Amino acid sequence: MSEGSEESDTVEGCSCTGVSSLCTVTDGDNCECVESFGNFYTLGPSGHPILNLDAVPYRLPLVECGAHCSCSVKCFNRTTQRGVNLPVEIRQTKAGLGAFLSASADAVPIEAGTFIALYAGEYLSTSEARSRWQLESKDNYTLSLRLANAIIHIDPRYKGNVGRFFNHSCDPNCVILIVYWGGGWPRAAIFSKSIIQPSEELTFDYGNASGDQDAQDRVEGCVAEDDRPTLTKCLCGSVRCRGYMPFDSSL
Numbered sequence: 001m002s003e004g005s006e007e008s009d010t011v012e013g014c015s016c017t018g019v020s021s022l023c024t025v026t027d028g029d030n031c032e033c034v035e036s037f038g039n040f041y042t043l044g045p046s047g048h049p050i051l052n053l054d055a056v057p058y059r060l061p062l063v064e065c066g067a068h069c070s071c072s073v074k075c076f077n078r079t080t081q082r083g084v085n086l087p088v089e090i091r092q093t094k095a096g097l098g099a100f101l102s103a104s105a106d107a108v109p110i111e112a113g114t115f116i117a118l119y120a121g122e123y124l125s126t127s128e129a130r131s132r133w134q135l136e137s138k139d140n141y142t143l144s145l146r147l148a149n150a151i152i153h154i155d156p157r158y159k160g161n162v163g164r165f166f167n168h169s170c171d172p173n174c175v176i177l178i179v180y181w182g183g184g185w186p187r188a189a190i191f192s193k194s195i196i197q198p199s200e201e202l203t204f205d206y207g208n209a210s211g212d213q214d215a216q217d218r219v220e221g222c223v224a225e226d227d228r229p230t231l232t233k234c235l236c237g238s239v240r241c242r243g244y245m246p247f248d249s250s251l
């Protein structure tokens, strides 16, 4: 897929400048990005930006400051652009490898709304994703983003980051939101949805990554019955386990 097909590149950036221009609601009341798209980040007790998940309307992508903006790289409204800053470890689980918040001596709990990582990978159209599923049907790494006018797929199998190790849970501690960095590709950003303790596994719901209640209603239909033998047994172990891995037959 070629970049720019889903998102207009006509976004005009903000004109905030100077060290104190962090494009927050408090500092940036005149910030054009905040005025146009809102800013859902607040200063957390740890001094890092925290996403106010309750304030983000479902299905509304976040729009962060981007290449067209004159604000500093420290801008709050660029939180998902600064890479993985938390200690994340890869360990063996019942469901293959999984990602865990580190249990190292200096590890501390993270608050709800903390940015953890992008779900990075190759961007595929639905026909490209289907071809890969047919060739490599065993495991599924592809995350599908439902945009206003299209569905695109992120496949981290060959090119990706730590996001590819996040297993599915029916009672997850992370959510994934679509984020635009001004124009260009939509990114899939993983945030904690509750306080996460060191050594806890990091998971999201493959059938409802954003935590949208409407989508939840839809994936509940994936609870497998005996006549659906092709579904994969879910190994999340949660008391809310729906029994089988989510499967969206519309894709």
Ligand SMILES: C[S@@+](CC[C@H](N)C(=O)[O-])C[C@H]1O[C@@H](n2cnc3c(N)ncnc32)[C@H](O)[C@@H]1O
Pocket (backbone or CB within 6 Å): 095, 096, 097, 098, 138, 139, 140, 141, 164, 165, 166, 167, 168, 169, 232, 233, 234, 235, 236, 245
């Ligand atoms: C994005 S990968 C996650 C990392 C993977 N466990 C690994 O070892 O590379 C998705 C694959 O992990 C496995 N998986 C993830 N969550 C699972 C779960 N709750 N139950 C069973 N298998 C799961 C499935 O094979 C799925 O296709």
